Amino acid sequence: MMDVESIREDFTVLKTGVAYFDSACMALKPRQVVEAQDEYYSDYPGCAGRSLHRLGKKTEEKFEEARSKVATFVSCSPEEVVFTRNTTEAINLVARTLDFTERNGVTTSVMEHHSALLPFMMLSKHGKIRLDYVAADVEGVTQAGEWRKKINSSTRLVVVHHTTNSVGTRAPLAEVIKAAHDAGALVLVDSAQGVPHCETNFKKLGADFMAFSGHKMLGPTGTGCLVARRELLEELPPFMTGGETVERVSLDSVTFLKPPQRFEAGLQNYAGMIGLGAACDYLSKVGMKNVEAHEHALASKLFEALSDVKGTRIYGPSDAGKRTALAAFNLGKAKPHEIAMLLDKTAKIAVRSGVFCAEPAMTHLGAGSGAVRASLYLYNTEEEVQLFGEALSKIAELY
């Protein structure tokens, strides 16, 4: 069991009385992460991999230590971890570097985040790939059978979510990965909403690529990772070129570094990645099983609270077992932004409103004009959920 009250002590912003229900967008940062970043700027603000002085060496040591921490956190080797700015950049890296000449099929679903859709929509628009979408059911769940129908011998890549950011539904990953591999296709898992909330074992998962962001898992903004099987990374050409990506350069030829440095062009976000390492430490110390159990308990309370409010329409699964601690809803004819602002102004509850960068998914669910999203994390409590329900009930009376 985890001690939520003790955890909340680490999050300074919670002392202001805000009830933070927007972790699917941005997780709060514990003081340990902030301190780790501060330490870099205060004590050893050097360049990794190029400066031989003590500050440079310390930076490199800490930067690579952060890579190892991330690798341990998702169970892969450090060489398989490419640091990026966020999930979006990680997915773009795969989209821009993977060879689609022999097989050009890409299969994805309507439930994906724009970050997983747009890079491939652009490739499709330029005729470089053939893009196929898997439909979801009315609850926003993509069924394994539907994925199998869309994966075939021409499929080069399957892009699939771990958990949708719109309604928190999960894809049948094991079946999708098996179907893809059976067809000779690669699998890219968008785990932006997965890694922060579930114990993740990249090797056991069996995917070829996995992308996630640091800022959604207590880490600093501007941090993300692409985790990929080492042999695949070896095959990929550089994504961006410039400083750090190369071993030797003459005016006639370039020898690129081995992965993952090959993909990390220019001066890196050392402070951010060191902070991300601290976030991995923090979550590991709490225990991801504990985080999952806590969120599962909160999810039940969240849906109960929402169901008790007159006039709410909750999007996503009706089956409690399929729910995560994320709920998208609307309240009668009220505009989602109004609800979000009223929750903030009347009860200091921070929620997200809109289409959550997943417009096709929201349109599919019948919420093309948007919805309100409450997303919870390890620092939320049942009391906050109860307060949320009460505040929402009062707001419902305004309409």
Add this chain to the structure above:
Amino acid sequence: MICLVALAVFLVLAVFSARYRPLAREAFDCVFRKMTLRPCESGLDERLKSTLVASVFSKSPRAAGALNRNFELFSWILTALMIASFAYSAFSAYNWVVYGDCNGPGSDGFCPFNAIGGEHISDCGTGNSTSRTLVLPATLNGQVVGLADAKVTVIEFGCFECKYTKEAEPIVARVLEEYAGRIRFVFKPFPIPTHNNSRLAEQAALCAARQDRFWAYKDELFSMQPLLLANASDAIERAGVNAAVNSSEFQECMQSNATATEVEAFYREGMASGLYGTPTFFINNRTLVGPKPFEAFEALIEEELKK
């Protein structure tokens, strides 16, 4: 419609603070889109609505509910009020420019723009004159104090029933005190046509003057101006008693209308000077209209003294 109100408000605020300029731009975009029958994309209307509803919510959830449900109507009412306010302001500005009185010619209303030192003032209007050009009175007839050969002569046309003339009294007293021995002051009782008992009060004051009790009587009459407006004969009588006027002579003067011709002469002189309200002051050939601050008198008198 709330965006239209927001545009007006943010435009004014944007003049004074840069932080409101993006909001003004957003409001303009919102209004433009609404005018072209497109939805406001910035969500400014929703934000304003939520902010207002939330503010009311903390005080009365029921009122917040009513506001929320009828917000479009509320927005229309605000917009109508704003348009009416603009129209009224424009009309007032026109009056001020053309007549020197934001309430229009012949109005008794007060014009705030002039109260702190503008050239003209809305005050107790004459009802006839609409001209802003004031001409120095042809005579120095009136009640006079001060040096006969002073370099500066201050002439006041004042009405006993005019609240602005009364308002100017302490300022006039200070002027007389500060410039004692250096100026000549002439008070010309001027009956405002729209004031019912004005002419009677002026006659009474001139009757008191026949007993050399004008200044005392004038002070008494101004001090009981509310009574004068409500019951003129009572006020005229009481002022006489308080100013130690001989009652029988005073009564005789009043009953014989002995001073009516003088009052009429002051009225004609005032109209010939182009008076459009009281109090009107001539400081040599320069004018002040309304209860101006002492500093306004001081500036003009000092300049005239230096000449």
